[in-house]
Amino acid sequence: MRVEPSAPGLTDGEKLRRLPWAFAHIAANAIFCQLTVFGPVFILFLTELGLDKVQIGLLLAFFPLAGAVAPLVAPLVARLGYKRVFVVLWIRRFFWNCCRPITSPNPRAPSTPSLGPPDRSS
Secondary structure (H helix, E strand, C coil): CCCCCCCCCCCHHHHHHHHHHHHHHHHHHHHHHHHHCCCHHHHHHHHHCCCCHHHHHHHHHHHHHHHHHHHHHHHHHHHHCHHHHHHHHHHHHHHHHHHHHHCCCCCCCCCCCCCCCCCCCC
């Protein structure tokens, strides 16, 4: 039994009109990933949290592993719905990244860095 979609698909004109927004989203997502997770800032962040090199390497190894696991979870994603899974995981990523700056690597560190020369009076 074949089920017809309730709403017609986008016309070619609508697709072309939305194409720049799709490219802007892809570019913004690539910049976000480079500045947070895949760039050197993330490694420095993990170092400041006190992780040693083995723990950082293990954590960075999970990213390629996710690509290898993707074909195995694809049937589950298809059953739950692509849009639902995307929205739930995107919201989870958003809140996770909102909470990351709250973590303080050193609670005794000053809240703002000193802009002047170092104090050598002691």
